[in-house]
Amino acid sequence: MLIIHTQSIPLLVLLLVTPFVVASTSHYTPRKRVVLNRVLNRVDVPINEGVLTTNAARMRVGLGPIRPRSLDIPSRVKARTPKSSPLPPITNVRIKVRRQSDNACYGYLSKVKISEGPTLVTNGTDVLKVKFTPTCEGEETFNIAIDCATYPWLGFAGPNLNPKSATSATMVATKSTPPGSCPVRVGNALSSKYPNSESSVWSYDKITKRLSAQWINSDKSKPKGYFWYFPSNKTVGLVSSLTANSKDGFHAYLEVAAY
Structure with missing residues (x-):
């Protein structure tokens, strides 16, 4: 037991x-x-x-503190593209026309008979004063203001530009058209010959101080544009073919110069 x-x-x-x-x-x-x-x-x-x-x-009981709660859920954020600072207005300047090949100066846009379309002069008292507010690279084109009550903007009038033919748009004083507009009948100094015109065609390079222009055809196409000097009447035009227009003038560029 x-x-x-x-x-x-x-x-x-x-x-x-x-x-x-x-x-x-x-x-x-x-x-x-x-x-x-x-x-x-x-x-x-x-x-x-x-x-x-x-x-x-x-x-x-020998444990560590409670883990903090996560208030924000991480997510992918698209990087913002920095915007360029706006350029200051440019006032009381003149436009010099030079030959592209050797930089020879043809003259300045004239204020004489501006209502009939600007010609070139070398006399300082007859030089046309202009002003504009340039946009940054890649942004919309802008207008160039001139001293003309009837047609206060500098632009071009003419037919559609064809890169395979000797077509050209003539520089004129015109009424305003919006950026991206094809040529419209707003009124210009050569309306009897070229009823359709564009004003907001300009771009500006602050480094070289050169102007460029983008003509838009009636079908919304954007041909490459070159400034052209026509010595027969001392005017400036915009062409799309360098070879087709070689008999009538010279490839030029427009330079903004202090008055």
Whole structure:
């Protein structure tokens, strides 16, 4: 007959309980990590970390502070393209016409009979003053203002430009047309001959101080344009073919110069 002393009962209970405690801890997943809380040297008690909702409670059982909540969800942000600073207005300047091949100066746009279309002069008192506000590279074309009450803008009038023929648009004083417009009947100094004109055709290079012009045909096509000097009547035009117009004049460029 087995005789169990009463003093051995606590030890026996501890031996019987320990395997179950150890086995139960093995069923906790990493998601619900279990820590052992020692309180007053009592048997280790499993505590679910998820119930510890304050940093103080976590520190009492030897855990670190709660991870801060993420307020912003990272997302891809498209980089902004920096915009060029606007260029200042250019006032009281004159337009010099030079030959492209050797930079020889033909003269300046004249204010004499500007209502009939500008010709070239070398006399300083007859030189046409202009003003404009240039746009940055890649932006819309702009107007050039001139001193003419009836037709206050400098532009071109003529037929569609053809890169395979000797067509040309003549520089004229005209009324305003918007950027990107094809030639329209707004009124110009040569309306009886060329009823359709464009004014907002200009671009400006602040480094070279040269002007360029973009003529738009009636079908919205944009042919390459070259300034052309016609010595027979001392006028400037815009052509799309250098070879086809070679018998009538010379390839030129327009340079903005201080008055």
